[in-house]
Structure formats: C-alpha cells, structure tokens
Amino acid sequence: MTAAPADLLIESPATSDGAALWRIAKESKTLDLNSSYSYLLWCRDFAGTSVVARGADGEPVGFVTGYLRPGRPRTLLVWQVAVDAAHRGCGIAARLLDGLTGRLVAERGITEVETTITPGNTASERLFTSFAERHGARLSREVLFPAGLFPGGSHDPEVLYRIGPLTESTAL
Template sequence: MTAAQADLLIDRPEVTDGAALWRIAKDSGTLDLNSSYSYLLWCRDFAGTSAVARGADGAPVGFVTGYVRPERPRTLLVWQVAVNAAYRGHGVAAALLDGLTARLGAGHGIASVETTITPGNTASERLFTSYAARHGAPVTREVLFDSGLFPDGPHQPEVLYRIGPLTPHSSH
C-alpha cells in the first residue's frame, strides 16, 4: 500500500458525491462524460455496487461505478474508473477495484468482473490485467460494441474484458 492509499478511505458513494464524480470523470480526459444528472442517479441507485476513494477531508478523489448484471448475478460490470490527477499513479484505482470486489464477493457472491476498454487505453488495460493477475483469474477479450453501433459520430470499438472466475482467497 502506498502513502496515498494509506490516507484514503474506500467507501460507498452518496448522492452528495455525484457532482464530484462528474468532475473527476470530466477531468480524466479519457472517459465518456455522462450528464451530471446520471452521476447523481448512479450515486443513489448503484451506490451498493460502486465505490469512492475519499481524501483526508472526506471529498472523493477517485471512484469506480459498476452494477451487477441482471442476467449474470455473480458478475460485476465496471462502468467507469477515474482518479483525480493528483492521486494517479499511486494504486488508488487498484485499491478501489480490490475494495469493491471484496465487498461484493462477500455480500453478493461476485465471482467475475467485466468491463469495456477502447483499444489503445493502456492505463485501463494495465489496471484490469493486473487486477486479474492479483486475483488469479484468466482474462478473455472480445469486441462487445463495434464502432458502427454508435450513433453519435466516430467512436472506437468497446472491447469486453471478462475476468474470472476470481480466486476466493484472493479478496483484499
């Protein structure tokens, strides 16, 4: 654990965190930015399957949003992961993923994780492949949504990463 991680609390998001999550996503420069309203709804309706990293003052400095797939109730789909620029490179995103999946593994029996990554997003590729390695899980990749499916202009394909089954004893 790095010094930055030691000073952070991994917590469930609250509705009052929605604006901060929107700003962190906006400032990331890599995420598809959703409406501010959607982050408020996410913090209300999917707080149980999401996590925030809080700094010493209690304000969010990073987040992971996710949901349990209705057709696969033991699978967590990770929607977005973002960390404030000042905290990047210190393992905050990894701590968020580990903390969230440990909580959901214990409470919901989560045995696998899915996410989509656009080609060339090496930071996300490293985050999720190292997560898989820490949890003793294989990774498969396939295009989930081809470029042509997006109606709002050019968009890279979204590649689905399936990680699992997770090794039960590897929860952190």
C-alpha cells in the same frame, strides 16, 4: 508509482458525491462523460456496487462505478474508473477495484468482473490486466460493441474484458 495515502478512506458513494464524480470523470478526458444527473442517480441507485476514495479532507479523489448484470447477477460490470489528476499514479484505482470486488465476492457472491475498454486506453488495460493477475483469474477479451454501432461514426470499438472466476480466497 507512489503508494496510495494510508489515510485514504474507501466507501460507498452518497448522492452528495455525484457532482465530484462528474467533475473527476470530465477532467479525466478519457471517459465518456455522462450527464451530471446520471452521476447523482448512480450514487443513489448503485451505491452498493460502487466505491469512492476520499482524501484527507473527505472529498472524493477517485471512484469506481459498477452494477450487477441483470441476466448474470454474479457478474459485476465496472462502468467507470477514474482518479483525480493530482492523485494518479498512487495505486488508488487498484485499491478501489480490489476493495469493491472483495466486498461483493463476500456479500453478493460475485464470481466475475466485466468492463469495456477502448483500444489504446493503456491505463485501463494495465489496471484490469494486473487485477486479473493479482487475483489469479483468467482474462479474456473480445469486441463487444464494434465502432459501427455507435452513432456519428466517432467512437472507437468497446472491447469486453471478462475476468474470473473470483472466489473469496482470490479476492482477499
């Protein structure tokens, strides 16, 4: 793995980033692609719990979208993580995840991260397993949504990864 560029800017997304996030998600070929409209809404309504990485030209090269669970406001649910193909393998996803969670531990007191991963998505499995290890947090896995719950019968099960507890000292 090569190191992420030193001039990489990590910040909250703006609505003007919605189209780029949609494109990165579409080109990932692993994420469930949401409508372009949903990425615009995400950048407006969940900018405080999401981040983008900007390259030297200021354009997004990666993102993490997330939200605080309504019934568990100290839990960040990571919805999607994607990095542009030309920038993969540089540790950008890990930097985005660490930056977002570090900020939310400090600002919002989150103590846990959740995400769902389909079996066989080894990049995501490695990202979240290594995140838990870096932060000295427990990681548990369980099937959240079995394949039979999805219409059309063509979706793999979604496995819930629960990571925590996170504290200010572990999130730094």
